[in-house]
Amino acid sequence: MRWILARRVVVVLFCLLVRVLAMAQSAGVAERLDREVPRLLAENHVPGVSIAVLRHGRIVMERAYGMQDATTKATPRTLYNIASLTKPITAQVAMRLLSQGVFTLDEPMAPVWTDPDIADDARRNLLTPRMALTHQTGFANWRSMTGGKLTFQFEPGTRYGYSGEGFEYLARFMEKKTGVPLDRNAKRLVFDPLGMKETAFTPQPFFIGRVAVPADDKGVWMMPRFADKPISADMVYTTAHDYALLLKAVMANTGITREVAAERDRMQIDVREEMCSRLAAGLCPDAAGSGLSWQLMRFGGTTVMMHGGHDPGVHTLAYLVREDGSGAVILTNGENGKKLYPLILEAMGAPERFTRTMAALMK
Numbered sequence: 001m002r003w004i005l006a007r008r009v010v011v012v013l014f015c016l017l018v019r020v021l022a023m024a025q026s027a028g029v030a031e032r033l034d035r036e037v038p039r040l041l042a043e044n045h046v047p048g049v050s051i052a053v054l055r056h057g058r059i060v061m062e063r064a065y066g067m068q069d070a071t072t073k074a075t076p077r078t079l080y081n082i083a084s085l086t087k088p089i090t091a092q093v094a095m096r097l098l099s100q101g102v103f104t105l106d107e108p109m110a111p112v113w114t115d116p117d118i119a120d121d122a123r124r125n126l127l128t129p130r131m132a133l134t135h136q137t138g139f140a141n142w143r144s145m146t147g148g149k150l151t152f153q154f155e156p157g158t159r160y161g162y163s164g165e166g167f168e169y170l171a172r173f174m175e176k177k178t179g180v181p182l183d184r185n186a187k188r189l190v191f192d193p194l195g196m197k198e199t200a201f202t203p204q205p206f207f208i209g210r211v212a213v214p215a216d217d218k219g220v221w222m223m224p225r226f227a228d229k230p231i232s233a234d235m236v237y238t239t240a241h242d243y244a245l246l247l248k249a250v251m252a253n254t255g256i257t258r259e260v261a262a263e264r265d266r267m268q269i270d271v272r273e274e275m276c277s278r279l280a281a282g283l284c285p286d287a288a289g290s291g292l293s294w295q296l297m298r299f300g301g302t303t304v305m306m307h308g309g310h311d312p313g314v315h316t317l318a319y320l321v322r323e324d325g326s327g328a329v330i331l332t333n334g335e336n337g338k339k340l341y342p343l344i345l346e347a348m349g350a351p352e353r354f355t356r357t358m359a360a361l362m363k
């Protein structure tokens with residue numbers, strides 16, 4: 001009995017030590033960000049940025065700098081268009097439905113949903129949820145790039161091709177499977193269970209007075225864009241805090257089975273050669289590819305799961321390291337927002353090789 005009590009005391013003390021160290025580290029990070037981020041915003045004509053930092057699977061710091069719009073300072077409650085960071089949200093909906101057995105990764109989507117544009121193309125029968133989640137559908141990023149018509153650029157499942165249309169296809173498939181629209185499934189399966197109370201696909205009453213207005217590369221204000229219906233790959237609005245709750249869920253495999261989590265974290269397709277063609281020697285990851293939605297980079301024994309987003313006047317980034325429970329969310333309302341990433345990542349203690357690689361990719 002004494003041994004058991006002693007062991008419990010040791011565990012409690014260890015947990016307290018971890019918290020104290022995390023708080024001390026966060027204080028140092030905050031001090032550096034407070035000192036340097038305002039300068040970076042001014043130098044790069046970026047109006048504002050919101051940041052959330054995770055340590056050991058917990059949100060330990062939130063910061064906001066700069067301006068939300070011409071007259072309002074950015075705060076942690078400022079809502080940002082997160083652009084393609086929408087995709088991991090849609091993927092989390094898919095993970096929950098996969099875990100519930102609603103569909104499988106490799107079942108054909110054609111019997112449930114076929115886009116009218118490809119109804120006469122036999123390649124539609126090859127499409128699966130896995131291909132959509134790993135960008136192997138063969139579709140262009142958006143059909144606006146192919147004359148407003150959805151067409152195959154290559155045979156599904158044969159190579160990687162980043163595609164918002166692939167996620168839109170998956171969203172229609174999930175809606176047909178469940179009889180529930182994407183935004184309602186997201187609220188039921190993801191937002192409500194995780195406490196993401198300030199996240200939405202379309203404008204809501206809580207948007208009023210809180211939206212980060214985008215700016216071009218000279219810092220000139222632009223008109224914010226909103227979706228009139230849920231888009232699975234773009235234009236969700238949220239806070240850095242709410243998105244950090246999603247990262248926590250991914251780290252903890254909340255609401256999904258072990259098997260689905262393993263598939264999400266597995267490098268499904270290799271993109272290292274393509275990535276490394278843009279990098280100087282020594283900056284290439286040991287492995288790089290796509291999991292289920294998340295982009296994966298492996299540096300030694302560390303695997304970084306990350307995703308970025310870009311719309312006109314908007315740059316966003318989220319990453320996590322499941323091995324140690326670290327991660328961060330960076331949301332900006334500037335066309336030059338990506339120029340802030342290297343210093344912020346370095347200040348937050350992101351994996352060094354990942355930070356150097358991202359700095360090179362952001363040039």
